[in-house]
Amino acid sequence: MKKIPLILMGCGGVGRHLLQHIVSCRSLHSTQQGLFLSVLGVGDSKSLVVAEDLMNKGLSDSFLLELCRVKHGGESLSKLHDFGECRVFVHPESQGKMLEIASQLGKKTGLAFVDCSASSDTTVVLKQVVDMGCCVVMANKKPLTSTMEDFKKLFTYPRRIRHESTVGAGLPVIASLNRIISSGDPVHRIIGSLSGTLGYVMSEVEDGKPLSQVVRSAKSLGYTEPDPRDDLGGMDVARKALILARILGHQINLDSIQIESLYPEEMGPDVMTVEDFLGRGLLLLDKDIQERVEKAASNGNVLRYVCIIEGSRCEVGIQELPKNSPLGRLRGSDNVLEIYTRCYSDQPLVIQGAGAGNDTTAAGVLADIVDIQDLFP
Amino acid sequence: MKKIPLILMGCGGVGRHLLQHIVSCRSLHSTQQGLFLSVLGVGDSKSLVVAEDLMNKGLSDSFLLELCRVKHGGESLSKLHDFGECRVFVHPESQGKMLEIASQLGKKTGLAFVDCSASSDTTVVLKQVVDMGCCVVMANKKPLTSTMEDFKKLFTYPRRIRHESTVGAGLPVIASLNRIISSGDPVHRIIGSLSGTLGYVMSEVEDGKPLSQVVRSAKSLGYTEPDPRDDLGGMDVARKALILARILGHQINLDSIQIESLYPEEMGPDVMTVEDFLGRGLLLLDKDIQERVEKAASNGNVLRYVCIIEGSRCEVGIQELPKNSPLGRLRGSDNVLEIYTRCYSDQPLVIQGAGAGNDTTAAGVLADIVDIQDLFP
Numbered sequence: 001m002k003k004i005p006l007i008l009m010g011c012g013g014v015g016r017h018l019l020q021h022i023v024s025c026r027s028l029h030s031t032q033q034g035l036f037l038s039v040l041g042v043g044d045s046k047s048l049v050v051a052e053d054l055m056n057k058g059l060s061d062s063f064l065l066e067l068c069r070v071k072h073g074g075e076s077l078s079k080l081h082d083f084g085e086c087r088v089f090v091h092p093e094s095q096g097k098m099l100e101i102a103s104q105l106g107k108k109t110g111l112a113f114v115d116c117s118a119s120s121d122t123t124v125v126l127k128q129v130v131d132m133g134c135c136v137v138m139a140n141k142k143p144l145t146s147t148m149e150d151f152k153k154l155f156t157y158p159r160r161i162r163h164e165s166t167v168g169a170g171l172p173v174i175a176s177l178n179r180i181i182s183s184g185d186p187v188h189r190i191i192g193s194l195s196g197t198l199g200y201v202m203s204e205v206e207d208g209k210p211l212s213q214v215v216r217s218a219k220s221l222g223y224t225e226p227d228p229r230d231d232l233g234g235m236d237v238a239r240k241a242l243i244l245a246r247i248l249g250h251q252i253n254l255d256s257i258q259i260e261s262l263y264p265e266e267m268g269p270d271v272m273t274v275e276d277f278l279g280r281g282l283l284l285l286d287k288d289i290q291e292r293v294e295k296a297a298s299n300g301n302v303l304r305y306v307c308i309i310e311g312s313r314c315e316v317g318i319q320e321l322p323k324n325s326p327l328g329r330l331r332g333s334d335n336v337l338e339i340y341t342r343c344y345s346d347q348p349l350v351i352q353g354a355g356a357g358n359d360t361t362a363a364g365v366l367a368d369i370v371d372i373q374d375l376f377p
Numbered sequence: 378m379k380k381i382p383l384i385l386m387g388c389g390g391v392g393r394h395l396l397q398h399i400v401s402c403r404s405l406h407s408t409q410q411g412l413f414l415s416v417l418g419v420g421d422s423k424s425l426v427v428a429e430d431l432m433n434k435g436l437s438d439s440f441l442l443e444l445c446r447v448k449h450g451g452e453s454l455s456k457l458h459d460f461g462e463c464r465v466f467v468h469p470e471s472q473g474k475m476l477e478i479a480s481q482l483g484k485k486t487g488l489a490f491v492d493c494s495a496s497s498d499t500t501v502v503l504k505q506v507v508d509m510g511c512c513v514v515m516a517n518k519k520p521l522t523s524t525m526e527d528f529k530k531l532f533t534y535p536r537r538i539r540h541e542s543t544v545g546a547g548l549p550v551i552a553s554l555n556r557i558i559s560s561g562d563p564v565h566r567i568i569g570s571l572s573g574t575l576g577y578v579m580s581e582v583e584d585g586k587p588l589s590q591v592v593r594s595a596k597s598l599g600y601t602e603p604d605p606r607d608d609l610g611g612m613d614v615a616r617k618a619l620i621l622a623r624i625l626g627h628q629i630n631l632d633s634i635q636i637e638s639l640y641p642e643e644m645g646p647d648v649m650t651v652e653d654f655l656g657r658g659l660l661l662l663d664k665d666i667q668e669r670v671e672k673a674a675s676n677g678n679v680l681r682y683v684c685i686i687e688g689s690r691c692e693v694g695i696q697e698l699p700k701n702s703p704l705g706r707l708r709g710s711d712n713v714l715e716i717y718t719r720c721y722s723d724q725p726l727v728i729q730g731a732g733a734g735n736d737t738t739a740a741g742v743l744a745d746i747v748d749i750q751d752l753f754p
Contacts, residue, residue: 179541
C-alpha cells in the first residue's frame with residue numbers, strides 16, 4: 001500500500017469537505033489505487049493539530065470527523081486537545097512545527113502540503129517546503145497570484161505542484177491546459193466565464209431583469225460573497241485569469257490585467273456600506289447595463305463577463321459575444337472555458353460545468369492528491 | 378534530464394504525427410519539463426526498425442523524419458536500412474525483438490510501448506510487456522475492447538497505462554473521468570456524441586437534408602471511412618462506449634452493448650458493394666430517418682447518435698434529445714460528452730471539441746507520454 005502523508009492548511013468549507021472525502025474514499029483508494037492518504041496535521045489561521053505519533057501514523061478517521069464537527073460548529077481547533085491522539089500548536093509556533101515536519105519527512109517519505117485556505121499567509125511556508133522535497137496541492141489562489149518570484153518559487157519543481165481547484169473549482173481546466181501545453185499544441189486564445197456569480201448575473205440581465213434586482217436575488221440565493229461587490233469588482237476572475245496566463249508562460253502580475261468593475265469607485269466598500277450599495281447604489285447602475293444589453297441584442301449578441309487571454313493581452317470584463325457560441329449560450333451559474341489552439345482552431349475545446357461549491361472544489365483537490373502518487377516512494 | 382525510452386507500434390497517420398510532434402517538441406520538453414523522449418524503435422505490421430546502439434541512444438531526429446517521409450510515401454520501413462543507424466527486423470521476428478528489448482530495459486530504465494496502430498495484433502506484445510515493468514500508451518482501441526481478461530491484464534498496474542486518445546482523440550475525456558473517479562464522485566450517467574461523422578450526419582439531417590445526400594457529402598468531405606458503413610454501423614462508437622463503461626467498473630464485453638446500426642443487415646458489406654449502398658441503398662433509408670427527425674422536432678427535440686452509460690445500461694444509437702442541451706445544440710463534427718455525477722448533478726460536466734484527426738489524436742498520445750514521466754527513474 002502506497003502512502004501519501006499530508007498536512008492540510010485551512011479547514012473551512014473546502015478543507016472540511018476534503019477531510020470528509022478522504023475518509024469516505026478510504027476503501028476506493030485502497031482497492032483501486034493501492035493508496036492510503038495519511039493526514040498528519042490540520043491547521044487554520046490560529047492553530048495546528050498534529051498526530052501525536054506522526055512518524056508512524058496519521059490522525060484517525062474518527063478524529064478527522066470530530067475535527068470537521070468542531071470547525072463546522074465554529075469552535076477552535078485547540079478544543080481537539082481533549083480528544084487525545086494529537087498535539088496542538090498555536091500561531092506563530094504552528095508555522096515552525098510545519099517546517100519541522102517538512103524537513104523530517106519531505107525528502108524521506110514525501111509529504112504533501114494541501115492549501116485549502118483563502119489566505120496569503122500560507123505562501124511563506126509553501127515556498128520553504130518546496131525545497132524540502134514536499135509536494136504542494138492548492139485550492140488557494142492567493143499564493144499563485146502574488147509576485148512572479150513567488151509563483152516561480154512554487155513552480156521550482158513543476159511536477160510537484162497541483163492546483164486544479166484554483167480555477168473553475170473541480171472542472172478539469174488546469175489538467176486540460178497542461179495536457180495541451182505538454183503536447184506542444186500552441187494556445188492562441190482562451191476566453192472563459194469563470195465566475196458562477198457573474199455568469200448568473202449576466203444571463204439574468206440578458207432576460208431584461210434590472211441589475212439591481214438580479215444582484216439582490218443572487219445574494220439571497222447564496223450565489224454571492226457577503227458583500228456582492230467582492231464578486232462584481234472582478235478581482236476573483238482576474239486572479240483566475242492571472243493563473244491561466246502564467247501557466248501559458250506570461251510573466252505578468254495582477255496589476256497588469258485590465259479589470260472592468262461592475263460598480264464605480266464611488267460605490268466602493270470604503271465609501272458605501274453593503275446595505276447602501278444594495279439599496280441605493282445598485283439602482284443607479286441599472287440603466288447603463290440595460291442599454292448595453294439592448295445594444296448587444298441589436299447586433300444579435302449577448303453580454304458576458306469573461307476573461308480573455310490572447311497574445312500578450314489579458315483582460316477581464318464585459319464582452320459582447322455571439323448568442324450562438326458556447327459562452328453566449330451559457331445560462332445560470334456554470335463556468336465555461338473556450339480554448340483555441342492549433343488542434344482546436346475553428347471550434348474551440350470547451351469545458352463547462354459547475355465551477356464553484358465546497359464539494360466540487362474539494363473533489364478537485366482530492367483528484368490532484370491522488371494524481372501525485374507516483375512521486376511518493 | 379529525465380529520459381523516457383519508447384517503442385512506437387504503428388506509424389500510419391497518427392504515429393507519423395506523433396513522431397513529428399516529438400521532434401518538434403524537443404526544446405519545449407527539455408526546457409519546461411527537463412524531459413527527453415528517446416525513440417528506440419518504430420514498427421508497423423510488417424517490420425520493426427530499432428536503434429543500432431539502443432542501450433545508449435535512440436533513433437536520431439533526422440532518422441525519425443526520414444521514417445515519416447518513407448511511410449508517407451507508402452514505402453516499407455525496411456527501406457530505412459540504407460539510412461544507417463538502425464537494424465530492421467521483419468515480422469514475426471519483430472515481435473520477439475520487442476519483447477527482448479522490454480525485458481532488457483523495462484525494469485531497469487522504464488520503457489513505454491506506444492500503440493498508434495488500429496490492429497488487434499499488438500495485444501499479444503502489450504500484455505507481456507506489462508509484466509516486464511513497461512508502460513503502455515495507446516491510441517488503439519482494439520486491445521482495450523476485446524475480452525475482459527485482456528483489459529484487466531493491461532490494467533494490472535493502472536498507473537502505467539494511458540489511453541486518452543482512444544476516446545474523443547485528444548479531448549481530455551479519459552483524464553477527466555479518471556479525476557472524477559479518484560475523487561470518489563459517483564458517475565450517474567454519461568451521454569456523448571463520440572463520432573464526428575455521425576455528429577455531422579445527424580445535425581445535417583436535422584436541417585431537412587436527406588440522409589443519402591448527407592452521407593455522400595460527408596464521404597466527399599473525407600469525414601467518413603472509405604466504406605461509410607464502417608461509421609454508420611456504430612461499432613466504432615460502441616468500442617468507445619465500452620472503454621468508458623469498463624473504466625467505470627462495468628465488467629462487460631462488446632456484445633453486451635446494444636448497438637443501433639443506421640443501415641439494415643440486408644445492406645451490409647457482405648450483401649451490397651459500397652457503390653450500390655451509396656447509389657441505391659441509402660435512398661431507401663431517407664424516408665424513415667426523415668420521419669423520425671420530424672417526429673422529434675414536433676416534441677421540440679432533435680436526434681443524436683449517442684452512447685449512453687447509466688447504471689448497468691450501456692447502449693449506442695439514435696436518441697431524441699432536448700434541442701436546448703449541449704448535445705442538442707451540437708453542430709458539425711465536434712464530439713460532446715456530458716458527465717452527470719454527484720458534483721455535476723443538475724447540469725453536467727461537458728467536454729466538447731474536435732474528436733478526430735491525426736494531429737489531435739497524436740497530441741493526446743504525446744500528453745499521455747509526458748504525463749507518465751514520474752514513473753521513470
